[in-house]
Amino acid sequence: xxxxxxxxxxxxxxxxxxxxxxxxxxxxxxxxxxxxxxxxxxxxxxxxxxxxxxxxxxxxxxxxxxxxxxxxxxxxxxxxxxxxxxxxxxxxxxxxxxxxxxxxxxxxxxxxxxxxxxxxxxxxxxxxxxxxxxxxxxxxxxxxxxxxxxxxxx
Numbered sequence: 001x002x003x004x005x006x007x008x009x010x011x012x013x014x015x016x017x018x019x020x021x022x023x024x025x026x027x028x029x030x031x032x033x034x035x036x037x038x039x040x041x042x043x044x045x046x047x048x049x050x051x052x053x054x055x056x057x058x059x060x061x062x063x064x065x066x067x068x069x070x071x072x073x074x075x076x077x078x079x080x081x082x083x084x085x086x087x088x089x090x091x092x093x094x095x096x097x098x099x100x101x102x103x104x105x106x107x108x109x110x111x112x113x114x115x116x117x118x119x120x121x122x123x124x125x126x127x128x129x130x131x132x133x134x135x136x137x138x139x140x141x142x143x144x145x146x147x148x149x150x151x152x153x154x
Contacts, residue, residue, distance in 0.1 A: 012107075014103070014130075019098055025104060031086050036083070051065050051075075064096065075096055081096060088143065110131075112131070
């Protein structure tokens with residue numbers, strides 16, 4: 001269920017993450033765990049935004065470089081990088097980000113539609129925009145991070 005489906009956004013919480021200098025928000029209900037970066041094993045013929053796979057307590061999951069997936073450039077993971085483990089369409093997926101920043105409690109009036117840029121791809125990835133005292137936070141639609149044709153059984 002995405003954030004916009006919840007009744008009046010009452011009590012909805014998001015996790016904000018940083019990719020480069022930009023902040024993005026993920027629905028907290030999809031996030032299962034936050035862990036430090038560990039080296040991953042490359043996946044043959046994987047899309048360029050899939051950095052590899054890791055073993056998470058016996059479950060092998062793909063790790064997606066969220067910055068690369070959003071067209072912001074590939075991350076160079078280091079000891080300060082973070083993997084956010086999320087369930088997307090019932091599949092556990094690791095999302096590589098630079099940092100986890102905060103938990104944001106949102107109400108309906110805080111979320112604005114993304115600017116119209118004449119491209120459907122922006123509307124697919126961006127669920128909304130949240131303006132905070134620290135700047136703009138982009139609310140992502142996790143459903144688009146793992147497109148149907150790219151789904152990898154973990």
